[in-house]
Amino acid sequence: MLPLTDWVLELLSMEQTPFRAYTVSALLLALLALLFRTLLQLGSSWHRYYVNCQRLRCFPEPPRRNWLLGHLGMGQNTEEGMQCVDELIGRYSHSCLWWFGPWFPILRLFHPEVVKPVLLESAAIAPKDYVFYGFLKPWLGDGLLLSNGPKWVRHRRMLTPAFHFDILKPYMKIFNQSTDIMHAKWRRLVASGSTSLDMFGQVSLMTLDSLQKCVFSYNSNCQETPSDYIAAILELSSLVVRRQHRLLLHWDFLYYLTPDGRRFQRACDTVHRFTANVVQQRHQALSHLGREAWLKSKQGKTVDFIDILLSAKDEDGQDLSDEDIAAEADTFMFEGHDTTASGLSWVLYNLACHPEYQERCREEIKDLMRDKESEEIEWEDLSQMPFSTMCIKESLRLHPPVTAVSRRCTEDIKMPDGRVLPKGNVCLISIYGTHHNPAVWPEPQVYNPHRFDPENSKNQPPLAFMPFSAGPRNCIGQNFAMAEMKVVLALTLLRFAVRLDESRPVRRKPELILRSENGLWLHLEPLGLSRESRPSAPRF
Numbered sequence: 183m184l185p186l187t188d189w190v191l192e193l194l195s196m197e198q199t200p201f202r203a204y205t206v207s208a209l210l211l212a213l214l215a216l217l218f219r220t221l222l223q224l225g226s227s228w229h230r231y232y233v234n235c236q237r238l239r240c241f242p243e244p245p246r247r248n249w250l251l252g253h254l255g256m257g258q259n260t261e262e263g264m265q266c267v268d269e270l271i272g273r274y275s276h277s278c279l280w281w282f283g284p285w286f287p288i289l290r291l292f293h294p295e296v297v298k299p300v301l302l303e304s305a306a307i308a309p310k311d312y313v314f315y316g317f318l319k320p321w322l323g324d325g326l327l328l329s330n331g332p333k334w335v336r337h338r339r340m341l342t343p344a345f346h347f348d349i350l351k352p353y354m355k356i357f358n359q360s361t362d363i364m365h366a367k368w369r370r371l372v373a374s375g376s377t378s379l380d381m382f383g384q385v386s387l388m389t390l391d392s393l394q395k396c397v398f399s400y401n402s403n404c405q406e407t408p409s410d411y412i413a414a415i416l417e418l419s420s421l422v423v424r425r426q427h428r429l430l431l432h433w434d435f436l437y438y439l440t441p442d443g444r445r446f447q448r449a450c451d452t453v454h455r456f457t458a459n460v461v462q463q464r465h466q467a468l469s470h471l472g473r474e475a476w477l478k479s480k481q482g483k484t485v486d487f488i489d490i491l492l493s494a495k496d497e498d499g500q501d502l503s504d505e506d507i508a509a510e511a512d513t514f515m516f517e518g519h520d521t522t523a524s525g526l527s528w529v530l531y532n533l534a535c536h537p538e539y540q541e542r543c544r545e546e547i548k549d550l551m552r553d554k555e556s557e558e559i560e561w562e563d564l565s566q567m568p569f570s571t572m573c574i575k576e577s578l579r580l581h582p583p584v585t586a587v588s589r590r591c592t593e594d595i596k597m598p599d600g601r602v603l604p605k606g607n608v609c610l611i612s613i614y615g616t617h618h619n620p621a622v623w624p625e626p627q628v629y630n631p632h633r634f635d636p637e638n639s640k641n642q643p644p645l646a647f648m649p650f651s652a653g654p655r656n657c658i659g660q661n662f663a664m665a666e667m668k669v670v671l672a673l674t675l676l677r678f679a680v681r682l683d684e685s686r687p688v689r690r691k692p693e694l695i696l697r698s699e700n701g702l703w704l705h706l707e708p709l710g711l712s713r714e715s716r717p718s719a720p721r722f
């Protein structure tokens with residue numbers, strides 16, 4: 183019997199019986215065991231935390247706000263916040279340690295030498311961390327962007343052929359057509375007096391239009407008339423960003439009680455319904471015709487992503503489920519539209535800032551089109567525009583659409599200088615930081631396409647330029663994105679001169695992608711009548 187038992191029974195004003203005495207003793211023992219276990223766990227957590235702090239001491243740490251907040255709130259997603267990152271890189275050059283509160287450290291990496299071992303590590307040892315992407319889960323499910331482990335390995339292997347050049351080639355027609363539609367609209371808008379347009383808004387609709395055609399073979403005509411599906415995608419992207427800034431709404435239970443949460447739910451339903459319908463109809467056609475006849479019926483036609491996902495098989499001959507196909511299609515729509523629109527908007531902005539480079543690109547494209555019958559950019563042309571490609575790359579360096587990616591170290595990762603990124607920590611790999619690091623890129627704030635002259639780029643260290651990330655989890659859609667950007671840039675410069683709109687200053691804003699605070703407005707000046715402006719029958 184425990185000495186405390188009498189005291190507890192007395193406190194509860196209970197008469198002492200052997201049964202009660204044994205019950206109270208047993209309860210007290212259980213309580214003691216629980217307390218002991220909790221103390222042990224606390225001790226072990228504290229020990230782990232202490233050891234981790236010791237191991238992290240080899241990384242320099244900028245002064246914290248105070249012991250409680252750490253660096254919380256010191257990194258803003260505004261123009262000023264981006265300038266702070268520039269200062270940080272100027273001071274620390276390779277990496278630094280950042281504390282979210284007293285407990286949660288993040289290693290910020292911004293030099294190719296320290297980025298390389300993490301990005302090139304296997305996806306099992308450095309899996310993706312969900313600091314940025316967690317709120318996308320209800321929308322994108324277990325698509326490539328958000329999945330990890332064996333499911334990601336299997337899907338990545340099955341989806342890689344979808345981005346083979348032979349599959350991408352026929353999409354060139356779609357890129358040309360979607361650009362034609364956008365340009366015809368621009369001419370109408372300019373003719374009606376709107377000479378300055380927000381490139382982000384315009385180009386996002388165009389990239390969504392072309393993706394919907396490439397992924398689903400579906401023409402929603404969204405550049406001309408409102409589309410529920412496209413509106414839902416745009417709404418989902420902006421709701422995710424808004425949620426990131428409201429700490430209380432990070433909690434699902436609260437979020438789905440708010441008007442924003444309900445709008446998110448509704449928009450998710452719209453997107454999922456659309457995708458599920460297409461997948462279901464296509465699956466029925468496949469089952470109805472049989473695989474051979476179905477494949478035959480596709481000959482001579484553009485094979486879209488859904489077709490490829492439907493015919494993909496793993497090493498054991500297993501198909502993807504309808505749910506998997508839908509998640510991958512939704513992921514392509516999300517990951518492919520905003521990023522490419524950001525890349526394109528910034529390259530147009532940079533060429534508007536530098537008319538001399540704009541003119542040189544235009545001359546290059548005019549030369550390319552000289553002996554052509556139609557004003558269409560073809561697959562073979564993509565390798566014939568070296569200077570325009572240099573301008574796109576330099577823009578992706580200066581304004582990378584995805585500014586950072588994160589990884590969690592599930593094992594210690596050794597760096598070339600002997601330091602170790604300790605197991606259990608999260609690394610924030612700053613693409614923006616690496617691209618703006620003066621130790622890697624002299625005069626990093628200057629837009630200079632000649633950095634990508636073959637002669638000059640020979641000296642670039644690997645991973646100095648990584649707008650599409652690198653290693654096993656790099657961007658699967660980079661060839662698609664580069665092809666689309668080249669087509670749109672070439673046709674735009676052929677048909678329009680772009681100039682800065684001085685009345686609307688540009689302030690960078692890193693959200694899910696790098697955008698500009700109040701849009702990116704450019705003046706457009708049409709350059710003579712061309713094929714796209716003539717009325718024609720719809721060709722899709």
Ligand code: HEM
Nearest residue numbers: 326327517518521522525583584587650651655657659663
């Ligand atoms: C300029 C345009 C683009 C840029 C800058 C870009 C950038 C990136 C980056 C940096 C990542 C790595 C994300 C991370 O590690 O967390 C990524 C992943 C991904 N991107 Fe892109 N992307 C672009 C266009 C596209 C397009 C057009 C598609 C598809 C049609 C696409 C599909 C994906 C997918 C599915 C992933 C996840 C890959 C995986 O984890 O296995 N991206 N992209």
